[in-house]
Amino acid sequence: MCGICGIVEFDGKPVAWAAVKSMADTLEHRGPDDAGYHFEPGVGLGHRRLSIIDVDGGHQPLANEDGTVWAIFNGEIYNYTELRALLISKGHRFRSKSDTEVIVHLYEEVGESCFGQLRGMFAIAIWDSRRRQLILARDRIGKKPLFYHHDGPRVTFASELKAILAAGAEDGGLNASALADYFTFLYIPAPGTIYRRIRKVRPAHYMSFSETGVHDHEYWDLRFGNVEEKSEGEWCAEINDALKESVRIRMMSEVPLGSFLSGGVDSSAVVACMSQLVEVPVTTCTVGFDEAGYSEIQHARRVAQHVGSDYHEAIVRPSAAEIVTRLAWHYDEPFADSSAIPTYYVSRAARQHVTVALSGDGGDESFAGYKRYGYELADNRLRSLFPPSFRRTALRRLGQWYPPLEHAPRLFRAKSLLQRLGDDPLEGYLARITAPRWVRESILSDDLKSGLRGYDPLEQFRDHYRRADSADFLSRIQYLDIKTYLTDDICVKVDRASMAVSLEVRAPLLDHRFMELAARIPAPLKLKNGSGKYIFKKAVGPMLPPEILSRPKQGFGVPIAEWFRGELREQAQHTLLMNDGLLDLDCLRRLWKRHQGEVQDHSAVLWAAFMFRQWQTTFQHCLPLDQKPAVSLARS
Numbered sequence: 001m002c003g004i005c006g007i008v009e010f011d012g013k014p015v016a017w018a019a020v021k022s023m024a025d026t027l028e029h030r031g032p033d034d035a036g037y038h039f040e041p042g043v044g045l046g047h048r049r050l051s052i053i054d055v056d057g058g059h060q061p062l063a064n065e066d067g068t069v070w071a072i073f074n075g076e077i078y079n080y081t082e083l084r085a086l087l088i089s090k091g092h093r094f095r096s097k098s099d100t101e102v103i104v105h106l107y108e109e110v111g112e113s114c115f116g117q118l119r120g121m122f123a124i125a126i127w128d129s130r131r132r133q134l135i136l137a138r139d140r141i142g143k144k145p146l147f148y149h150h151d152g153p154r155v156t157f158a159s160e161l162k163a164i165l166a167a168g169a170e171d172g173g174l175n176a177s178a179l180a181d182y183f184t185f186l187y188i189p190a191p192g193t194i195y196r197r198i199r200k201v202r203p204a205h206y207m208s209f210s211e212t213g214v215h216d217h218e219y220w221d222l223r224f225g226n227v228e229e230k231s232e233g234e235w236c237a238e239i240n241d242a243l244k245e246s247v248r249i250r251m252m253s254e255v256p257l258g259s260f261l262s263g264g265v266d267s268s269a270v271v272a273c274m275s276q277l278v279e280v281p282v283t284t285c286t287v288g289f290d291e292a293g294y295s296e297i298q299h300a301r302r303v304a305q306h307v308g309s310d311y312h313e314a315i316v317r318p319s320a321a322e323i324v325t326r327l328a329w330h331y332d333e334p335f336a337d338s339s340a341i342p343t344y345y346v347s348r349a350a351r352q353h354v355t356v357a358l359s360g361d362g363g364d365e366s367f368a369g370y371k372r373y374g375y376e377l378a379d380n381r382l383r384s385l386f387p388p389s390f391r392r393t394a395l396r397r398l399g400q401w402y403p404p405l406e407h408a409p410r411l412f413r414a415k416s417l418l419q420r421l422g423d424d425p426l427e428g429y430l431a432r433i434t435a436p437r438w439v440r441e442s443i444l445s446d447d448l449k450s451g452l453r454g455y456d457p458l459e460q461f462r463d464h465y466r467r468a469d470s471a472d473f474l475s476r477i478q479y480l481d482i483k484t485y486l487t488d489d490i491c492v493k494v495d496r497a498s499m500a501v502s503l504e505v506r507a508p509l510l511d512h513r514f515m516e517l518a519a520r521i522p523a524p525l526k527l528k529n530g531s532g533k534y535i536f537k538k539a540v541g542p543m544l545p546p547e548i549l550s551r552p553k554q555g556f557g558v559p560i561a562e563w564f565r566g567e568l569r570e571q572a573q574h575t576l577l578m579n580d581g582l583l584d585l586d587c588l589r590r591l592w593k594r595h596q597g598e599v600q601d602h603s604a605v606l607w608a609a610f611m612f613r614q615w616q617t618t619f620q621h622c623l624p625l626d627q628k629p630a631v632s633l634a635r636s
Helices: 017-026 080-089 099-117 163-166 174-186 234-248 266-276 297-307 320-333 340-351 363-367 370-383 388-399 412-424 424-431 437-442 446-450 459-467 473-499 513-518 534-543 547-552 560-565 569-576 585-596 601-618
Strands: 002-009 034-040 045-049 071-075 120-128 133-138 147-151 155-158 207-210 213-217 257-260 284-291 309-315 356-358 504-506
Touching: 002 017, 002 071, 002 120, 002 163, 017 034, 017 045, 017 163, 045 071, 045 120, 071 099, 080 099, 099 120, 099 133, 099 340, 099 356, 133 155, 133 297, 155 163, 163 207, 174 213, 174 370, 174 437, 174 473, 174 601, 234 534, 257 266, 266 297, 266 356, 266 363, 266 473, 266 534, 266 547, 284 297, 284 340, 297 309, 297 547, 309 340, 320 340, 320 473, 320 601, 340 473, 340 534, 363 513, 363 534, 370 412, 370 424, 370 473, 424 459, 459 473, 473 504, 534 547, 560 569, 560 585, 560 601, 569 601, 585 601
Parallel strands: 257 284, 257 356, 284 309, 356 504
Antiparallel strands: 002 045, 002 155, 034 045, 071 120, 120 133, 133 207, 147 155, 207 213
């Protein structure tokens, strides 16, 4: 696993070595083992390496035989040995055994179609000096990040935002629409970032930059429309075969390798497969918290005992003030998924034993494991009881009349249900997965909202829903979640938390071929009788203790509601109420007072506002909108 960065000046201006070196230095945590650079007129490439494959020979940047094509790469290509053999048969000469060199020669052989032949996780930069072209590419699901700044003849790119800032790129100030996105989704969807002039390369896309302009290309998409009818037994056999292959190819490593183990079905299935593929006990790691209800250790222990793993657990007593400062630095832009905290701690615990860890991420999206899917189908059954005109008028008006959730007593939660039933299925689902409407309408200052008139954060989600190639509602919202929540929340959370401690995380359930298999399975076999992941549980059931399959789904959370009333109270109150003209202080005071009085739990929106303030403190020094920040890159 690595960090990549670079600057290309298409007008031929020299690239300063100090600028690229400064960029790479900010990425040291992503690659503490090695640093490498390549410079030629108008080009500077930088690389930080965490050595996993070809430890001795995999130095980057890496070029083809005549030095006309250079590549830097973050990730792992799991089919590189097959591709290498094919390329050798076509006359290509290799100087290393690394997967990076395979990318270089494959690009030579097939050009920009090379990315569709790669199986793995990656962020890639290719400089083609013959064509004077820079190509930036990301893997299909977005497991590895890649940012860029395009300013006329200059392109600056890096694995993290802070590296682009270190190069002195003009970020354009705070992106108001991204802030609206953030308080809608609790993260910032691609291709936007918190800065107006810095963008993300989208998953499953590559971008080509040249003197003539920039072009964005999609090279893969997940299809739910090719459903196949097979028996449950046949599907179980295919799932098991595909899972074992996906796990097997992710176990190649020249450094210690293990797995996260939460005690949930997904990570337990991955560990069980690993145990069947090796003769020695698999190293497994889990963390728990002192607070009741926030620990799955007893379930992880049961699985570890069942498969005979080399099990390690850590009881975490987090310092809330310290961890939020650390996370703000590593995540680079506001990020409000509080499960980033336990993800960081389990990564830190695993790094004491291994350099590579497998995870169970992806099972909920592919096999409809989230509870909200069942709830949404139940809502649709209720909608079917009423004529559309009645829903749009009577139910919607009743929902508007009902007291706002902000003020309603805890027992009266019908408002959100009435509003969802008054909407069509898509709008009802969007209401379920986003912050309440009153939050979106109240949290931003009037000045900020005035500049956002006409902007609707939900429209990008509607576009994804419309693009899904299936008429089945469950499949379409799965597609929507894969294109948004999975890529811009789950993958971001795991990448930044693990890279903070220089740990590589591989996700077998996010293998694109495994996901394509899951997409071909009929929706009723995923969510059956209100039970998510039905066919997946049936497939992996023989490998796991029965109680693991039947236990309720438990989130990977932390007690932020209690923190705001306890150890974070003084710091949060001071930080939240900074007057910078961006957030509505009256709204924040009201939410804070009701939360402290335990009238209502407002921890989710308060956490989002608090992490935004932490980002400001770390990178913006609390300067107002559109004002150029004096960026601090000192690691906390």
